[in-house]
Amino acid sequence: MRRVDVPPYVAAAVLLLVASCGWGGAADGESGRMPGAPTGLTATAGSATSVHVMWNAVTDGPGIHAYEVYRGTTKVHEVPGSEHMVDVIRLRPSTMYVFTVRARDKDGRLGPSSREVRATTPAVVTADHSPPTRPRDAAGRTVAARAVQLSWAASADDRAVVSYDVYQGTTRIHSVGGGQTATVVTGLRPATHYTFTVRARDAADNLSPASAPVRLTTPGTDDGRNTAPTGFRATTHRADGAYYIDLSWLPPRTDGVITEYQIRLDGSPATSLVWGGTPPRGRARYSFYAGRDAGAIHRVRIRARLPDGTWGGFSAERTVTTGARGGAGS
Template sequence: MPGEVTALASSSVSVHVMWRADTAVAAFEVYRGDVKVLDVTGGRHMVDVGGLAPGTAYSFTVRARDRAGNVSAASAAVPATTLSVAEGERVPPSAPGNARGQAQGPGAAVLVWDAAADDVGVTAYDVRQGGVRVHSVAGDRTTAVVTGLRPGTDYSFTVIARDAADNSSPESNAVRVLTEQGAPDGRSTAPGGLTATPRVAEDGTYLDLSWTPPVVDGTVAAYEVYLDGRFLTTVIWGANPPTGTAQYSLPLGDAPPAAHALKIRARLPDGKWGDFSAERTVAPAGP
C-alpha cells in the first residue's frame, strides 16, 4: 500500500498528488473518491489530476498494482479543495527571487528562494530542471527537497510561481547543484536494442525505429534523434509514453535512400539527457 500520500490544490482546476512506495511495482492507480482517474507507471510517485471544478472539495487515494495485476489496498484518503478564482485574476506572479541550493547527499538537493508577489496570492511553486517540472510545493513554502537525482551530476534548477488561475511567473535565477559522489546503481541510462529499418513509401523515405526505454525511476516521454552525428529531431509522447518497446517512423522527406548512422538518447525524469544508445549504421533501402 502506498504511504505518505499528500494532495496539493495548486490551482482552481487541478490537484497535485504525491506518495511514497517502498517496493517496485508496475503501476499506481489514483482514485478521486471511488473513481479511478489515472494510471501512473511504477517509477513515478506524483501526478496532476486535472479537469476539476473550482472551489470544490475532493478526496484522493492511491493503490499499487504489480505486473500480475494484483492491486494493493487503498492508501489513506487525503482531502484537497481546489482554489476559487478571483474575478479578473489575470496578472501572473513575479519571479521568485534569490534562488539558491545545495546537494543533500548523492541523490537529492535542497532549494530555497524568496517568495514571489501576486495581486491575489501565490498558490504553488514548481521546480524545473532542464525545462521539466520535477517537484511542486504549496504557495506558502519557499523551500523544496528534490530527490531521485544521480550521484556526481551537475544540475541546474529554476523555480516558477503560480496563482489560482494557473498564471505562471517568469523563472527564477538558475541554481547549480553538484550532487555528491556515490555508488552507481549499475543501471544504464541509454536506450537499448535500437533498430532502424529503411522504408520507401509513396510520400517519401522513412526509417522505422524500435528501441527499449532505459530502466529509470520514472517515465521517459522524450528522446533526441541524431542522424549522421547531428541532432535531427525530438520525439515526444504526450499521454501514455511507451514503457515496453517504443516505435517511431522517422520521416526523411523526399531524399533518395542513403546510408546513415543513427543514435538516440532519452530525457530522464530528473530532466537530464541520458547516455546515447549504440550507434546503428543503416544501409540504403530499395524501392
C-alpha cells in the first residue's frame, strides 16, 4: 500500500483517532444467540513437539470474540476471533493428542465444542540442523470464485518432511502433513489477486526456503458491496479558524477484525487510519483537517483493509462543502 505524506496537523488528527472514535453496541438480533460449534477442524504435527490446529470461522450466531483451543480437557490456547489457527507447542514426541475448539462471543458466552481431531507427533530428531529443500514446481489453479488448488513437488530432507506450510503473501494460512503435496485454500474473494508460496518443515522445526510464488486471480466479479463500509456519512465543522471533515460509518461484516481504513479525498488517497487498540464494532467516527477556506467542495469515501490483507470495496461517495449551513453533506 502506498503511504501518502501529510502535513503535521493532519498527522496529529490521525493520532487522535484512537482517543476520539466512538462506537455503538452489537447489531440488532445478535443478543441471546450462542456461538455455533467450529467446523472443519484439522490437526497436523508440525514437528516432534508441536501440532498445527486449524478450523473454519464460526459465522452462525453473534460476533466471535475469541476461540478456545483444548488438548483433551485442558484449555491450552485462546486466540482472537479473527484467527482460525494456532500452533500448540511443548508437546511430547511420539505421542497422540486429541484437540477440540470452542467459540466465545463478546458477551462471554461459550458455544459447543467442535468434533475431536487427533494428531501424533513424530519421534524426536537430535542434532538436526539441516532444513528440507525448497518445494519445487509450485503451481495452482482456481476451482471456484472463493477457492484455489495448490500443488508442489515433495521436498527432500536428511530425516523426513513432517509438514508443509502454505503462505498467502507473508502470512501462513494453512499447513498439511508431510506426505501431502496438494491442498485447497478456501475463504477467498472473487476477482481478487493472490500470491501463495509453500515451505517444508522437518521434525526438528527446520524450515525450508519458500517455493516459487504462485500468482492466481479468483474468477467472478466483486462489486465491493459485500466488503464496503455502510451507512457512510460526511459533514463539516469549523474550529480554531479551520474547517474539518467529519466522517462516520459502519465497518463491513467480515470474517475477522478491521483495523485499517483508507480515506480518498477528491479522488486521491488522503490518509490511512490504523487503530492502535480495539477497533469499534459499531459506528466509527473520524475527523480530519480540510483547510481554512469556506465554500470548498470535497468528495470523500472510505474503504477497509480486510482480514485477508486485501482492500474491500469503497463506500458510497459523499460531497461536503466547508462552511455550509449545518455542515451537511450529500
